[in-house]
Each structure stands twice: as C-alpha cells, then as structure tokens.
Amino acid sequence: MFGAYCLHVGADLSIGQVTDSGNIRCAFHGWEYDGGSGRCAYLPSGDPVPPRASLYRFPAVERYGIVFAFNGLEPRFSIPDFDHPEDSLVLRSGTFPDRFSVDSWVSRFMGHLREHP
Numbered sequence: 001m002f003g004a005y006c007l008h009v010g011a012d013l014s015i016g017q018v019t020d021s022g023n024i025r026c027a028f029h030g031w032e033y034d035g036g037s038g039r040c041a042y043l044p045s046g047d048p049v050p051p052r053a054s055l056y057r058f059p060a061v062e063r064y065g066i067v068f069a070f071n072g073l074e075p076r077f078s079i080p081d082f083d084h085p086e087d088s089l090v091l092r093s094g095t096f097p098d099r100f101s102v103d104s105w106v107s108r109f110m111g112h113l114r115e116h117p
C-alpha cells in the first residue's frame with residue numbers, strides 16, 4: 001500500500017488511474033508511478049525522472065477482508081486475533097460521533113477515526 005499523494009504537488013492519487021502497464025498515473029499532470037515498486041516511472045514533460053522519487057510503501061496486512069496499513073517503518077505489534085474463524089466474522093462500517101482511542105493500525109487506516117494522545 002503506497003502513500004496516497006503525488007510527489008509532484010500533492011494531488012490525491014485515488015482520482016488518477018492505473019495504466020495498461022500497471023502504473024499509477026496522477027490525474028493532475030500525468031506523473032506515473034510503478035505499480036509494483038512505487039518508484040516514479042514517467043514524466044510527461046520528458047524531463048528525467050528524479051532518482052529518489054518514490055511513493056512511500058506502508059507496511060500492510062490483509063485480514064478479515066480489510067487491508068490494514070501501519071503508519072511507520074515497522075509495525076510494533078500484530079493485528080489482533082479473534083476467537084472465531086475469520087470466515088465467520090461479519091464486517092460492518094459506520095461513523096462514530098465522538099473521538100476515542102484506537103491502536104495505530106486502525107487509526108491510520110480509517111480516516112474517520114482519530115487517536116487521542
């Protein structure tokens with residue numbers, strides 16, 4: 001899972017597109033990032049690709065039908081296990097009226113949750 005914002009001037013890459021070759025193309029000015037590595041792969045201006053231009057890759061795990069991303073270099077703990085088989089869990093989504101403390105795996109992935117210090 002890569003960072004969501006283009007390295008050029010910060011456009012939201014989710015409104016871009018995935019090219020036939022698997023690159024992620026920014027909707028604003030067309031910078032492309034390799035879909036496997038996150039490295040900048042193409043500039044429509046023809047300028048050389050900045051050698052260190054690469055999207056940040058978040059440590060990520062898929063569990064319970066959800067992709068969890070950790071906001072850091074290395075996860076400090078694992079996704080918690082449930083006492084029931086994964087295929088017996090029912091996922092529901094919703095919004096929460098108040099802020100409350102949650103662990104970093106969840107708070108960084110679900111934008112509508114906020115973590116108290």
Ligand code: FES
Pocket residue numbers: 006007008009010011026027028029030031
């Ligand atoms: S903001 Fe993405 S290419 Fe310019």
